[in-house]
Amino acid sequence: MATPLNHSATADVVMRANALFEDLSFTSAREWKAAKSDRKVIGYMPIYVPREIIHAAGMLPLGIVGGGDQLEVIHGDAYYQSYICRIPRSTIELGVSGRLDFVDGMLFPSICDVIRNLSGMWKLMFPRVYSRYFDVPQNYRDDIGGNFYINELAEFRHDLGELRGKPITDDELRHSIAVYNENRRLVCDLYAFRAERPWQAPAAEVYLVVRAGLVLPVEEHSRMLRDYLAAARAEERPMRDNCRIVLTGMFCEQPPLNLIKSLELSGCYVVDDDLLLVTRWLTGGVEIEGDPLQNLSFAFLHHSESTAAKYEPNQKEKGQHLVRAVKRTAAEGVIFAAPSFCDPALLERPMLQRVLKQAGIPYIAFKYAENSGQMQPIREQAGTFADSIKLWSGAA
């Protein structure tokens, strides 16, 4: 990482998280797998999969969110036209270049047509790998969408049981739900702490620490979150005269780390975002007692994040999650940052902007790609936005 770090407890955690972030060979996941002969790794793409089921099978859920700005895409570009976003091509690159050769399965969640079609490409290109399009209901009634989802979860549970050679028990699932409840609570604590004292938990650090959860075993990640939170609380850092913004649209293809840093350098504290939603998709704890699949389904239907990949059945609710996020975090504005050619984020944007306008919340918008290199325009745009908020927000 380019930013010089002090030798503090915070820096130690961030340094470890950064090393995991930069490692495009997934060494830590490889080492985890190599430690025992029967271990398996299941990759998954954004936005959400129930990692509890993978964990319950004794397998490592591995988040694959593209190749970032350090991966040279050579083969991947041959599979996609110029008008398709970058994440599928860098993911193909990871696969074709052998960086995912230790992965035993891949999940492609229902998020957009590009990731959907990538699921079929994976079946053709890597026929020996278990690969599954992970469908979720767009109907949120327990007796309709819920039943469908429970059956989908049961099929997935069955498949992973086959893969390990032993069915997954309810008790294993309950244990995994508890472990992930703890992890989600810690991620939410970290987000709450950042919203309260964003100068103590810079956005780039929070991003790296949360992102480590995509490659580490969940228990280890929870330790990392605890360590970071304790260190960040203890370490006094200077508060800048920044405005507070919510960042939205980054739920799939990831921005370059420099982009996140640039926002803060240009005068915007990020107090909430939709990065790496899988770590906090379910907004509360999942019930542990009772039927575990039913509990996961109930949480998905009734306590999950709002995002562009979900249908909002109630027009009045459309975009209100963003208004609530602004109020909850005392944010002063919203930055829409969407990957180029991202259908969900870009189709959603005008609707959300109208809601913000009605609520009197200022916003700006720009696009990026995971390999965007030129930050100056974004820095200027975000800097002007921050200045305008500081100069004019009190005048209203």
Add this chain to the structure above:
Amino acid sequence: MTTPTKFVTSRAPAKEVIKDASMVKQKEMMAAHYDRLTSAPETGDKVAATFVPGNLNELIMCFDLLNNLPEVNAIQNGLRRVSGSYVLEAEKIGHSEDVCTYVKSDIGMMAKGNIAPNGRKFPDPDVLLLSYTGCFTFMKWFELLREQYKCETIMLHTPYMGDGKITKNMIEYMVKQLKDEVIPALERVSEVKFDIDRLREYLKKSAKAEDDLVRVLQSAKAKPSPIDAYFGGIYYIGPIFGAFRGTQDAIDYYRFLREEVEDRLAKGQGPVTPDGDMGKEKYRLVVEGPPNYTSFRQFWKMFYDEGAVVVASSYTKVGGVYDFGFRHDPDKPLETLAEYCLGVYTNRNLPMRIDMLVNYVNEYEADGLLINSIKSCNSFSAGQLLMMREVEKRTGKPAAFVESDLVDPRYFSAANIKNRLESYFQMIDQKRAGADAAA
């Protein structure tokens, strides 16, 4: 009946456009439907907006609702060359240049008065039936329309065939949505009680028309093919993918069309093009992907000028795949609607789509595959380069790739496409010459 008719178009006064009698009939049907739609405020008819893939026309008719399809409106605007200004209008009010141009054409049309092809204003829909099948954009599209029309929106979620099969869970999920949500909401909006026997009657009619459509599409196995299954095929699918499936009008149209095509077949004739009979069939192609509509005739001409006929296409399966045996089944009315939605082309996973194209190349004895990749349609376009390679590998036939857009004229580069096509035809010639030399 089979004598091609000459028309003079308003935009090209010097050029006569030749159409089959069936094309004339189709055009009359579409015009009559637009008249019905735009007369709704006077007649009191209620209107359901819905999409072509997963179009539940039989169900919609059970509630005396008129079907309005925004993609078809965008196509009409493309053919009439007004979509470009609508797309720009939508971009001006904040829609990204990166997203689906059907959506932007629709939004732009609304912003500019919502005028139908007959020059009259479209009625506001009474209900948006969001049949979410095979395309993510549909969901956002109707959320956008809901903002404008503030009417009831009904979601019918069709799961994707990710593993290449229809499962019991998928059917049960869809039937439950139909029973518990879609039908009660349609009853509420229309104030018409649902009658399952009425639905059965419509489904029976659908199946009859589907039989004839398949006979027409499969006539292209003959040499020469009596039809162009892409450019001509788009005329053929209009009624059944739109507001006519399940009607006597559709049965009559497809019987008429079948007889017309059988007549051409018996006479050994090729397809009718806008410039008249095509002449000698030199190349037989399978085409994947939608066409460009803003330069539709120019695009078609690039084919027939070279003696190239499209013998099968995936786009003509986007509103229903019938040529592998599926028919609407009146004996299981709700399940059959679910199966229909699940089976549309873009709801099939990539390996299934490749299998279909390979089957077409082989069954229709095509010279190869051409992909028209659409800039703003990820549902079709993502993965097409791999599809191209797979089809080439499995059939041993050459494939080619051109790029354009649905209804955005900025992305139709005639010179580039023509150049690619000419090279492709040369490639086919060389391949043939090589095969002849080896024989």
